[in-house]
Amino acid sequence: MDRIPTREVLAFRNIPVNTTICPFYEEGPENANHLLLLCQMANRVWQCIGSWCKIPPISAFVVRDLLIMHKTAPFCNKKKKVLQGIIMTTCWCIWKARNQTIFENKESSVDKVINDVKLLAYLWIKNRSPFNGLSWRDWCNFSF
Incomplete structure (x- = not known):
């Protein structure tokens, strides 16, 4: 629904942006589908997530x-x-x-994003679900 304030959406709403290009690899327009799915960075992140979760490779276009x-x-x-x-x-x-890349000039990597996902999702799942006895080792191996 174009509610995520990507560069392309901001430009469409007449908000000045320097560029509408994706900040990770500058290979396409920064819209939600590109940023979260089609960008090389996102694609590699989803491959790692699929492998970690022991499911077929995650691929979606929207x-x-x-x-x-x-x-x-x-x-x-x-x-x-x-x-x-x-x-x-x-x-x-x-x-x-993406925000750290744009606003803080920090380089992002697939490994950093994956580590953040594992840590944040672990804390959320462990504290907000029936899996409250979940160990970090089991979480990292996705065996629970």
Whole structure:
């Protein structure tokens, strides 16, 4: 719905931006689908997330498809909810890395984004779900 204030959306709303190009690899227009799915950075992050969660490679072309992907995962309902949380956390971490790149001039890396996803999602899942006895080791191995 173009509610994420990407550079392309801001420019469309007549808000001055220096460029509408994605800040990670400068390879396409920065819109939600590109930033969260199609950019090389996002694509590599999703490959790592899929591998970590022991699911087929995550590939989607629109954010809407990404946000319902957990429903088709070969897991029990509790683990599907965990995957949903991981997907949302990953989107947040990609957005956060984008903002750090633009506003703080910090370089982002796939490894940093993955580490942020694992840490933030672990804290969220451990403290806000029935998995409160989850250990960091089990979380990192995605075996719970």
